[in-house]
Amino acid sequence: MALAELITERIRRVTGLPRVALHEPSFKGNEWVYVKECLDTGWVSSVGSYVDRFERDLAEVTGAAHAVVVSNGTSGLQVALQLACVRAGDEVIIPALSFVATANAVVHCGATPHFADSEYASLGLGVPALADHLASIVETRSGVSVNRHTGQRIGAIVPMHTFGHPVDMPALMDLAQRHGIAVVEDAAESLGSLIDGRHTGTHGLCAMLSFNGNKIVTTGGGGAIITNDVTLAKRAKHLTTTAKQPHPWAFFHDEVGYNFRLPNLNAALGCAQLEQLAGFVAAKRELALRYADALQDVAGVKLFTERAGTRANYWLQTLILDADVADQRDAILASTNAAGQMTRPVWELLSTLPMYAACPGMDTPIARDLARRIVNLPSSPQLVKAAA
Ligand SMILES: Cc1ncc(COP(=O)(O)O)c(C=O)c1O
Structure with missing residues (x-):
């Protein structure tokens, strides 16, 4: 044959x-109950108890101190990069072998993707080869790592855990720290994947998760930013919810924010999915x-x-x-x-x-x-x- x-x-x-x-979603848990509750109570939109609960549950499941849910993984990665201070004109190191959203999020920040090779062991970023590459291209100017060929700052490194297989994060963190470069994890595919018992997405400064319809847990569409840093978590919430200062009735927005909120309806689905x-x-x-x-x-x-x-x-x-x-x-x-x-x-x-x-x-x-x-x-x- x-x-x-x-x-x-x-x-x-x-x-x-x-x-x-x-890959098909499976809705055999409390999905109907939780979604029906949203419909029955009218809490279907951008705030609600399932939004808060989904954030708490995600933090618990991943071991991250904080989770902020967002409209999808792509918007989550864009904001996660902004939390890491990626700015227009920076270069961001990402694997050439990834879904297009990894690169798109970089460009949505005004930055440029800088492509890196994969390794056979994880299908993700190969740390030893990246170390050699950085050694050859990085120049430190005023304490900042710059690509000597383009003159652009290296704003972040984004490892992606391909099909749920973790990159060697301890080695990557070591390399990034040596160059003073922030690490933002694209953990879109790796909810439930661990490295020595520690959840992917909790090694870098912050990470993005995706709950797209094809992911291991789905909210229909959705995503989250996870981080151990309370200041970053607060900033992620603020930026993704139109940068509105909390007030019972006044509309005061203190910067250009986004409407990247995850509706309560979707969060309800997420709570039921996460239980499974x-x-x-x-x-x-x-x-x-x-x-x-x-x-x-x-x-x-x-x-x-x-x-x-x-x-x-x-x-x-x-x-x-x-x-x-x-x-x-x-x-x-x-x-x-x-x-x-x-x-x-x-x-x-x-x-x-x-x-x-x-x-x-x-x-x-x-x-x-x-x-x-x-x-x-x-x-x-x-x-x-x-x-x-
Ligand atoms: C590696 C990777 N990055 C980013 C994304 C974007 O996530 P979303 O579709 O939720 O925007 C996905 C999945 O769709 C993905 O697989």
């Missing part, structure tokens, strides 16, 4: 279903074991598994093709999708998109290689029950 057909057959064996999406996070993570981890088992005798492919010392949420299951069968990726995508088993390639490298092609950065041979060799598999947590 050809590789594409063999993989299709094995995926179908795991999912046990004739048609299966890449541990179950979702357990199901996804079990699904990974089943895929790894089903594919173990298929030459040329391997399920990507977590790095030692990390506990991944396995948000999107990831097949890595050997380099010598990478040319069969599109045949695998065609065969699996034709058979109703929805699969996807990874993103095009951001540095190759038209609006980002002229941005600065390091050579990205590993990101380029991975971009040819990744296929994401059906990953809904409910597949574990469907196949059982």
Whole structure:
């Protein structure tokens, strides 16, 4: 049997279903109850008890001291970068292998993405190669790290925990501290993923989470900024809620803010979803074991598994093709999708998109290689029950 057909057959064996999406939300908890309560009480919009509760619950689940919920992950990352004092004209180091929102948020701050390479172990920023790159390009001018080639300040580094697999944050924090550069985590995909027991998104100055419809926990659309710094948390709340000074009736706004609020209706959904996070993570981890088992005798492919010392949420299951069968990726995508088993390639490298092609950065041979060799598999947590 050809590789594409063999993989299709094995995926179908795991999912046990004739048609299966890449990732579907599961609403088997208190979603109806909490959302109905919003409708019954009229508290559907930008304030309400579920907004406050979702923020408390997120802080508890992640171990961050504070969480501020926002309209989506992209707006959350933009504000998180602003909290880190990223300004117009800065460069922000991000992985070339990421979803487009990581770069867009940088540009929404008036800054420029500076692309970095990935590593095979985590699929995210490779810290040793980034260290070499920074050593070659960074010049300290008046105590500030500047790209000597462009003259721009390096405003922040944004690691992204790809498909829920954590970047080596202790090593990255060490590197960033040596250069005096802030770290803002794009933890859109890694709710429930840990490094030595510590939640992703709590190592840097602040982080963004996403609750888009395809994420491990969804609010329909939504996001959050998490941080251990109370001043930053207060500022995040202020900026994302139109910068209005608290007052029972007066409209005094003290700077140009945003309406990036998460409605109570969405927060209600989030509270119900978060109650099930541990179950979702357990199901996804079990699904990974089943895929790894089903594919173990298929030459040329391997399920990507977590790095030692990390506990991944396995948000999107990831097949890595050997380099010598990478040319069969599109045949695998065609065969699996034709058979109703929805699969996807990874993103095009951001540095190759038209609006980002002229941005600065390091050579990205590993990101380029991975971009040819990744296929994401059906990953809904409910597949574990469907196949059982
Ligand atoms: C890595 C990454 N960054 C940013 C985002 C943006 O989040 P949102 O869709 O909530 O704006 C997403 C997901 O959509 C993502 O996967």
